[in-house]
Amino acid sequence: MSALADLAAAGMLARDVPLAPLTTYRFGGPARYYLEVHHEEELLTVAAGLAAEPVPVLVLGRGSNLVVSPRGFPGLVVRPGEGMGGVAVAGDGLIAAGAAAAQPVVARRCAAAGRGGLEFMVGIPGAVGGAVRMTSGGHGSDTAAWLVSARVVDLRTGSVGERPAAALGLSYRHSNLADTDVVVAATLRTVARPRREGEAMMREIVRWRRRTQPGGALNAGSVFKNPPGDAAGRIIDSAGLKGLRVGRVAVSPKHANFFVAEAGASAQDLYDLVAEVRRRVAERTGIVLEPEVRFAGPFEGPE
Structure with missing residues (x-):
């Protein structure tokens, strides 16, 4: 074997x-x-x-x-x-979070401890490991602004080490982590903020997302990265593509950068819809959108 x-x-x-x-x-x-x-x-x-x-x-x-x-x-x-889902708030305001810790849990744990800065995480469904790898963010902030370091296991070499944020090549929805790098924990800084103020900020973020994004439907959040100085959703909408459908996946009529799936949808439907939206946007606006969603495994059609 x-x-x-x-x-x-x-x-x-x-x-x-x-x-x-x-x-x-x-x-x-x-x-x-x-x-x-x-x-x-x-x-x-x-x-x-x-x-x-x-x-x-x-x-x-x-x-x-x-x-x-x-x-x-x-x-x-x-x-x-x-086993990697713990969250601890230290007396100096540093947050130690395991890679499996949900970002909303981190945000709420910080607020309960009178610490702020990570409120934006309350609206992001991913875990801390993904926050580091993809530099998740929203509402005027992102993980890069608060990350101190990440503990990483390199599966290529079997090495384990603490990597400072400055060594991770963080930029908008990007890091230099390889596919074989596994984030196991992260340390983030915070600022002092009254609990009520932090909780009020998070409530407003949740309300805003419920108003502007499709709820109750299968989706993966933003499908495309925002081009500099613009919003992918606005661009897709301006190209007249809200409601465009491939199979059982469609561009949301509520937010054009969300693609929603119905029962019976396939990953290939989504892959094909992403390709078609990219093609039509480039044809109509000259803008080439870059996917934020990740595709894993073999798909049919152009990359």
């Missing part, structure tokens, strides 16, 4: 695990190998297996900006589990 198959036989890895329930779109195929990790030591064991059998790696958090191919992911999916 192969190195990873040996780990699966030993119960370290699972095989052919459905990924659809682990994403907000609720579609997509299985992972060839799957690890829900609770301790760094598990990652080091897997790193040794990957050294002997290199396969593609996908780090999965809460699946809020991920679309998995109907054929699944042909490598190893690593998902931080509950």
Whole structure:
């Protein structure tokens, strides 16, 4: 057997695990190998297996900006589990959060402790690991503004280390983390803010999102990154594409940068709709939109 198959036989890895329930779109195929990790030591064991059998790696958090191919992911999916979901507020205002901690939980825990700055996280459905990898943000702030450092396991080398924010190449919805880099924890700074003030800010963020974004529908948040000085939703709307549909996925009539899925939709429907919106926007406006949502595994059609 192969190195990873040996780990699966030993119960370290699972095989052919459905990924659809682990994403907000609720579609997509299985992972060839799957690890829900609770301790760094598990990652080091897997790193040794990957050294002997290199396969593609996908780090999965809460699946809020991920679309998995109907054929699944042909490598190893690593998902931080509950053992990496802790949040602690130190006396100096630093926040230690595990990679699996939900961003809204971090925001509310900070507010309850009289700390502010991370209120924007209350409206983001992802986890802290994804916040670091994708530099999540909104409402005038983002993760890069508050991140001190991230603890990262490099599955290529088996090394573990604390990486300062300045070394992560953070920019709008981007970091220099490789596919084989697994964020296991992050340290963020905060500012003093009265609890009531922070909670009021978060209530307003939640109200704004409910007013402006589609609720009760399967989606992954913003599909495209905002071009400098503009908004992808405004551009898509100006191109007359609200309501455009491929299969059972459509551009939301409420917010054009949200693509909503109906029951029976497929990941390929979404992939094709993203490609069609990009094509029409470029044709009508000259702007080439860059996807924010990530596609994992093989899809049919142009990248």
